[in-house]
Amino acid sequence: MTEKRKGIKRIGVFTSGGDAPGMNAAVRAVTRSAIAHKLDVVGIRRGYQGMIEGDFVKLRSSDVSGIMQLGGTFLQTARSTEFRSDEGMAKAYQQLKSQEIDAVVVIGGDGSFRGALDFSQQYDIPFVGIPGTIDNDMYGTDYTIGFDTALNTVVEAVDKIKDTASSHGRIFFVEVMGREAGQLALKAGVACGAEVILIPEIQSDEIELEKFITKGYKSKKRSGIIMVAEGDKAGGAFKLAEKVQKEHPDLDVRVSILGHMQRGGNPSAIDRVKATQLGVAAVEALLDDQKSIMVGLKDDKIVHVPMVKVVKMNRDIDNDLLNIHRTINTL
Numbered sequence: 144m145t146e147k148r149k150g151i152k153r154i155g156v157f158t159s160g161g162d163a164p165g166m167n168a169a170v171r172a173v174t175r176s177a178i179a180h181k182l183d184v185v186g187i188r189r190g191y192q193g194m195i196e197g198d199f200v201k202l203r204s205s206d207v208s209g210i211m212q213l214g215g216t217f218l219q220t221a222r223s224t225e226f227r228s229d230e231g232m233a234k235a236y237q238q239l240k241s242q243e244i245d246a247v248v249v250i251g252g253d254g255s256f257r258g259a260l261d262f263s264q265q266y267d268i269p270f271v272g273i274p275g276t277i278d279n280d281m282y283g284t285d286y287t288i289g290f291d292t293a294l295n296t297v298v299e300a301v302d303k304i305k306d307t308a309s310s311h312g313r314i315f316f317v318e319v320m321g322r323e324a325g326q327l328a329l330k331a332g333v334a335c336g337a338e339v340i341l342i343p344e345i346q347s348d349e350i351e352l353e354k355f356i357t358k359g360y361k362s363k364k365r366s367g368i369i370m371v372a373e374g375d376k377a378g379g380a381f382k383l384a385e386k387v388q389k390e391h392p393d394l395d396v397r398v399s400i401l402g403h404m405q406r407g408g409n410p411s412a413i414d415r416v417k418a419t420q421l422g423v424a425a426v427e428a429l430l431d432d433q434k435s436i437m438v439g440l441k442d443d444k445i446v447h448v449p450m451v452k453v454v455k456m457n458r459d460i461d462n463d464l465l466n467i468h469r470t471i472n473t474l
């Protein structure tokens with residue numbers, strides 16, 4: 144166990160931005176490892192907004208019992224406009240000080256880390272981040288909390304859609320979350336055996352779609368799944384389906400937008416285990432005098448990545464996986 148450093152006595156923990164399954168497991172791990180290091184733990188409800196309003200709750204070990212298997216976040220989350228202002232940050236600082244909170248763990252995405260960075264540039268309370276978003280789009284880590292569960296949710300839903308697609312000989316455009324990132328669509332597309340995958344990072348795949356319709360569907364196949372990330376350049380599943388239907392009036396085209404169900408549900412075993420690893424690592428990083436870093440996982444090993452890099456850089460799409468998908472779908 145790491146020696147306690149620099150007189151940290153009480154830490155705060157909160158979830159921020161979009162909710163993701165596994166966040167509860169991370170809060171539990173942060174709380175219990177902090178207690179193991181003889182620290183007090185304060186849960187901050189509703190993200191930065193709750194911090195500004197002083198919506199705090201003391202967390203004992205028993206307070207985080209029975210939450211690991213639950214989806215969502217029991218501390219709740221929020222998007223706070225007020226925290227973006229100097230006044231909002233000053234209020235948040237006063238609230239943290241009044242609770243004698245010496246250091247904070249933030250669980251969230253890029254935006255949440257941007258807030259933490261801005262705050263740390265003005266105030267003397269260190270922040271360490273844990274990547275939590277179903278998009279898995281953060282620089283510096285192979286994994287973000289919630290991605291594995293969301294992926295399994297999409298696969299389960301699309302398996303069902305495939306049954307009806309093949310029974311009726313339909314082409315289904317399935318839209319999954321990912322305004323700027325196609326990681327979920329790519330992995331889900333491979334796992335579901337989608338014929339075409341359309342993601343924001345790649346422009347040219349409308350050609351693949353046309354190829355599938357003219358060469359694949361019409362001559363060899365009788366149904367198809369087109370996996371579309373919501374941020375795809377063509378404008379999402381509805382627009383694409385409309386266009387295809389117009390150009391090929393003989394086809395039976397349908398759209399399914401999976402929507403918010405992708406955020407919910409009990410976290411997978413992988414999400415629970417990795418959230419636990421990251422939660423413990425975040426507390427150890429604070430005790431080790433780290434600040435303004437994200438704890439991440441690379442090749443299943445804990446890494447520390449400066450938040451400034453995380454918010455500036457993008458995670459590359461897995462081109463090898465994309466090529467594998469194209470190879471096995473060559474017509």
Ligand code: ATP
Pocket residue numbers: 159160161162191192221222223224226227228251252253254255256257258259261275276277278
């Ligand atoms: P997701 O990836 O799920 O959207 P996120 O953490 O990126 O999660 P955001 O809504 O972008 O979600 O950010 C969460 C909150 O962080 C914002 O509501 C805001 O309170 C705070 N925040 C974001 N950017 C800044 C900033 N530049 N300065 C101060 N606070 C910020």
